[in-house]
Amino acid sequence: MSEGALFHAPWAWLDGRWQADVLLQVGPDGHWRDVRVGLPAPEAATRLSGPVLPSLVDAHSHAFQRAFAGLAEQRARDSDDFWSWRERMYGVALRITPDQLRAIAAQLYTELLAGGYTQVCEFHYLHHREDGQPYDDELAMSWALAEAAREAGIGLTLLPVLYAHAGFNEPALRDTQRRFRTDADWVWRACQRINAAGLPLISAGVALHSLRAAYDDDIHQLQRHLGTSAVPIHIHVAEQQQEVKDCLAATGERPLAALAKHGLDARWQLVHATHSTRTEIDRIASSGAGVVICPGTEANLGDGLADLEGWLAAGVPMTVGSDSQVTRGWVEELRWMEYGQRLGLQRRNVAAAPGRQPSTAARLYEACVKGSARAAGLEAWGLVPGARADFLVLDLEACGLAGVPTSALLDGLIFASQGPTWHQVFVAGQPRALRDAARLQRYAEVMRDCWGA
Structure with a gap:
């Protein structure tokens, strides 16, 4: 040596x-x-x-939601689900300033380091002032996150989010979403500015909030900007059963099938992908795209259980994320990933592969090590x-x-x-x-x- x-x-x-x-x-x-x-x-x-x-990459994080973790665990109405949680989360999003975001994120990123993550992919859609108008520097909130990452000493992949519509049949954003408003031009400009800054341990990709928030024209426009640029592309997809029903009603297809039509490749990371069919999994596998499963958040929100056996058997690259920050370490995420399957299927060691990898822990961990580089837009990991x-x-x-x-x-x-x-x-x-x-x-x-x- x-x-x-x-x-x-x-x-x-x-x-x-x-x-x-x-x-x-x-x-x-x-x-x-x-x-x-x-x-x-x-x-x-x-x-x-x-x-x-x-270490592992935390492949899906909303830093501002650290200020909301643990504060939505009481029920005052007959029902409570993802959608009611989301409305309460918007109340947090509407009040946080850049200085507050930096303080929240610096503490979160320190906790993520303690949880065994050394790189975080920040799915960032909290962009504008409280009234929805842009800051003098439209990336003020992005720079707050970058400063927090620098202070904590964690690697950061910033993913400015395209968020243009409130739903499949709601072209305009709601007033509670006013801080999120972007289009493909905005997102690509943000990605270029962040990467041009040359900040140590910090880079940028892009994200689309979801198929209900980014319509076909939005996706095509962003793809035209990206061309063959080697930056990661993240999107929420098929997280909730209601999302599947709404997508079917609006497009005639389930979310994963509708997304696959856009020509996925190894840059794409499909966050959650909870509600899938084996045919959809095979199609995603052939594209080279990866999945980001967030077991702690998905359990907290009542999303459902991903088809872990299906994704593993198809060899789809996999990572985990802290998402809403109710869990902030990968050990707990992998534990929940397996335990959810055991509860749902009433079997043990679901993720193990007898004859190849009999250790459940090793198979899950190795899958996430291998998936980490692409999720973060890095050349190598491990x-x-x-x-x-x-x-x-x-x-x-x-x-x-x-x-x-x-x-x-x-x-x-x-x-x-x-x-x-x-x-x-x-x-x-x-x-x-x-x-x-x-x-x-x-x-x-x-x-x-x-x-x-």
Whole structure:
């Protein structure tokens, strides 16, 4: 190995299994220069205190909703569902300023680091002033998120959202959606400006809110702007049964089938994709698009259960997201992903693949490691040369992990641990703080401003 920052791990998760005595070298650009197995620790290496894992990308986040997490868990009417939750969420969206958003996001991003994420894809549609008029700099809210990410030290993929319509048969936005109004030109301009800024660890793609908020003409116009640009394209799709019914009524097709007609490719990330048929899954698989499942939020909102077996069997790239921020760590997301299937199907180890990958934890985790780069618009991810040097150091004394055999550590982490589970979290070869008193205090002040004592 040539000179460079060196780390030595007693164990590291490489090629789908634990391997011993791993030497990891970071280049001056903060990316892995070399990774080798079975080597003793040289004197120049930093000896890591526990097993090392690649972190994951949080592939779907609405940062401002951190200020609403836990505040929609009371029911005053006969029924409560996603749509009633959404109306209450709009009340939060209508009051947050750029300074408040920065404080909320800085605390959230610190919590996401503590949850094992080192890159977050921010599905960002809160753009304009409280009255719906643009800020002097129309990207004021985007820059607030970028500043929050810089402060926390997390990687950020900003996804400015095309949000033009209130519903399939509601061309105009509602007044409660006035801060979200954009078109394809706005979104492409925002993407270009963010990428041109050259901010460390920060890049941009684009997003469409949903088929009900972006009609065919909107999608086609954005695609014309994008051309062959290698930026990620994210969209909410098939999250709710009512959305499926409305799409059928308006287009004659289910959401995934209607979306597939737009010529999907490996840049596309389909968020939720909860209500699918096997025919639709096969069509998405042939396109190369990925799916982003958000089990914590989908459970909290009563969305339903994705066809996990179908997506895994088809080999569709997969990631997870914190979405509404009711959960903010990937261990809990993967646990919920599997436990939801067990409850629905009344079976155990649903995601395991006997003969190929008998460990449920390993199969889910490996799928998300492999899907992370494309979801974030990065060239590589994990403990591989060329990827950014992001990694997690597992705390073997964490609750549920003490005494667990190395061969079962990943199973114990996902199905038996109770956090915090990381001894250290690194981004671009540098350790990150997993708690910051000043950020927490600023966040608490914003919460008091929004909600009172």
